Amino acid sequence: MPNIFNFIIEVKEELGKVAWPSREQTVRYTILVIIVAVAVGLFLGGLDYILTAFTAFLLKNYGQ
Numbered sequence: 001m002p003n004i005f006n007f008i009i010e011v012k013e014e015l016g017k018v019a020w021p022s023r024e025q026t027v028r029y030t031i032l033v034i035i036v037a038v039a040v041g042l043f044l045g046g047l048d049y050i051l052t053a054f055t056a057f058l059l060k061n062y063g064q
Contacts, residue, residue, distance in 0.1 A: 021029070
């Protein structure tokens with residue numbers, strides 16, 4: 001059991017050494033991640049729509 005307690009103590013010490021971002025940085029990075037996620041979602045959704053429409057066109061006109 002001493003190994004578990006030593007591990008927890010070492011983890012606490014290491015977390016004290018971490019350079020945590022400020023609240024302002026955290027908010028900025030969160031907003032950036034949300035914007036990028038929405039942009040990628042819109043891009044992929046648009047691409048999916050275009051490819052679906054193209055496939056439907058091909059099947060309607062050239063399918064059997």
